[in-house]
Amino acid sequence: MGKVISISGYLAKVEGLNAHLYDLVKIEDGSSIYGEVIKIKGNISYVQLFSFPTSLGYGAKAVSLAKPLEILLGPHLVDNVFDGTMNNFGDDDFYTPFLQAPKRSKFPFTPSVKKGARVVGGSILGSSGKLSITAPPNTKGKVIKVYEGKFSVYDAIAELDDGSEIYLAEKWPIRKARPFKRRLSKTVQMETGIRAVDSFLPIKKGGVAIIPGPFGSGKTVFQESLAFN
Structure with a gap:
């Protein structure tokens, strides 16, 4: 466990702080604030905070969660x-706190694979509304059980012959690129x-663009114009 010695x-x-680069860090000083280790110099870890530290002070206790920032x-x-930290701004009735998902909410799942089918990473297992549910990367095996109905994101929807289960949702580190078979x-x-x-x-549609520029140059206004148009 470490302690905060400076805030800027x-x-x-x-x-x-006993941590590695890009570890998730929890700092407590009356309330919990999370951050990510972005630099380590000797015995000092530089932590980028995810929210403004209004109540954070010198000597606040910090602990590494020994894992990178992940999204479900x-x-x-x-x-x-x-x-980026899974706080929901869309619907107050569907609010989820930091890096959490609604445990009580149920989502429909309709399987498209049958018992005995062989699946690999990326294989489509079925659908949940408008979303296709695929097998996680590195998955390889034969389906011995598959379920249909309404499930939470933490429920299993299929079981493979090696005893592993596939869930309706999967955790993925945000700094790790998703694998792909081919780039279109x-x-x-x-x-x-x-x-x-x-x-x-x-x-291009589906492409990537970057908007560099100093403070006050209009990057955010430009992004808003893109979104509105």
Whole structure:
């Protein structure tokens, strides 16, 4: 366990924290604040905080959770708005606290595989509403049980011959890229409605774009314009 020795904005310096780079850290000083180790120098860990430390002070206790920041991928994400730490901004009745998912909420699952089918990572097992449920990466085996009905994101929906279970949702480290079989080429332009972009720097649908710039240069306004258009 370490202690906070310095705070500057969203950055906290923690002394004596037994942690690795990108470990999730919990700091308690009346209330809990979470962060991520972004730098280690000697006995000092630099922790990027996920919320503003209004009640955090010198000497606050910090502990490494010995795991990276993960997100739970599943049907609870559909039609809801979350921030990067799984706080839900979309629906007050569907609120989920930091890195949690609703245990009581049930989601329908309709299987498309049958008992005896062989599955690998990425195989489609069925659907939950508009979302296809796939086998996690590194999955390999034969289905011996498959279930249909309504389940929470922590419930198993299938069992393989090696005794492993496949759940309706899976945890995945946010800094680890998802594997893919092949990358599809992108040929359709996304019309943003912003003439400077569409004319000189066109963006493809499904592509990636970056908006660099200093503070106050209009990056957020530009992103809002893209979203509205």
